[in-house]
Amino acid sequence: MIKTAILGLGNVGKGVASVLTGNRAEIARKVPGGLELGYILDIRDFPDSPFADKVTHDYEEILNDPEVKVICETMGGKEPAFTFSRRALEKGISVCTSNKELVEARGRELLEIAREHNCSYLFEASVGGGIPLIAPLLNCLEQERISSIFGILNGTTNYILTKMDRFGAGYEEVLKEAQELGYAERNPEADVEGYDTGRKIAILSSLVSGKTVRFEDTYTEGITKICPADFVYAEEHHYCIKLLGISSRMEDESFNVLTAPYLVPQGHPLYAVSDVFNGIFIHGNMVDDLMFYGRGAGTLPTGSAVVADMIQAALSIGKTIPIRWDKERVDLKPHSELVSTFFVRTDLSEQEAVRKAFDGKIADDWSLPAFPDEYAFLTGPMSEAEFAALAEKLKFKTRIRVLC
Ligand SMILES: NC(=O)c1ccc[n+]([C@@H]2O[C@H](COP(=O)([O-])OP(=O)(O)OC[C@H]3O[C@@H](n4cnc5c(N)ncnc54)[C@H](OP(=O)(O)O)[C@@H]3O)[C@@H](O)[C@H]2O)c1
Known part of the structure; x- marks a missing residue:
């Protein structure tokens, strides 16, 4: 045991419990004697919870119990999560987490500390919630040259x-409904501005490359400017609109x-990934295309992924589960060199200037009779820099990249 x-x-911690x-x-059946929940550290008390007797407010009590070998950090945020994780690892206690913000920013350091103290730092639940993604990437695809990994991560x-x-609802209206249903946080910035997806694709890029990709060095654009008319055009031309995190080698x-x-074409498997589900596509040079699909968040799915890591950590007491993530930065291509096809909507009055x-x-030409005052078109493939130069003096209502 x-x-x-x-x-x-919180949400994930309750799922783990x-x-x-x-x-x-x-x-x-996997861990002889099982995993015993010894303590729950939180700021609050939970008198009505079945786990009320496990709650402590004193982290030292956990660290000073020599029987504790594995903990999960489901507090979120960078501090005190980093300090708590570091202190546990320095005592040889493995840490499993769903905290993508911390993993993206300081995961590499914590992996190094784990290595130095013969324990493990694992973070399956930090990307894709309940979807097994990091373990397959590290354990089943080590032999592959992964050329791309992309998908719906939020x-x-x-x-x-x-x-x-x-x-056909507006962004603000749907956001409000999502907040009422508990799908979106009161401050939705990290989700809707793309930061959450950006952190996750940065983590995946670091794991695929074995080096470091920092989220702040990558290009990030959210969904706040998408409007109902964009969906009408997309549907007419057999596309849907998805927020994608993309990493290409x-x-x-x-x-x-x-x-x-991105506009995702109807034939692409990500087209069918709807609602709160996530879908992640991986291309390896030998295995070809793989897709991972499931609940990217939620109490039980995310808790399940954390426990999967806790089992692995428990089976490796005194050893480190190796994860390669070097300090050296990945050579990131300048965003201006990225080649894309763009869907553009503009006022009809701009048509001549645009054509020129x-x-x-x-x-x-993507113009639709339903929008007689607009001119809409699809560009051929061009770099971001070329598009920006051509568009410099023009006013666009919408500019969305197209997944090819
Ligand atoms: N929710 C999901 O579906 C999901 C999915 C994947 C990943 N994640 C990630 O998992 C992490 C946890 O998410 P969550 O949704 O479970 O968050 P949450 O509901 O806010 O839970 C965090 C819990 O930690 C407690 N806490 C905060 N600071 C603490 C401290 N210093 N000492 C002890 N307890 C402390 C909080 O107490 P108070 O409430 O009193 O502040 C709260 O009970 C985040 O990094 C999140 O991004 C979440």
């Missing part, structure tokens, strides 16, 4: 975009990493 602790009894207790027998924005698409080992809304500026670069 291995004694464990939960740091932070439920999985540890509800699936006790399943876990015991359930909140996928829910918003799905509702806007299905009901170039021949010269540099990477293109970005987060932005984009002479020979317009691949398709």
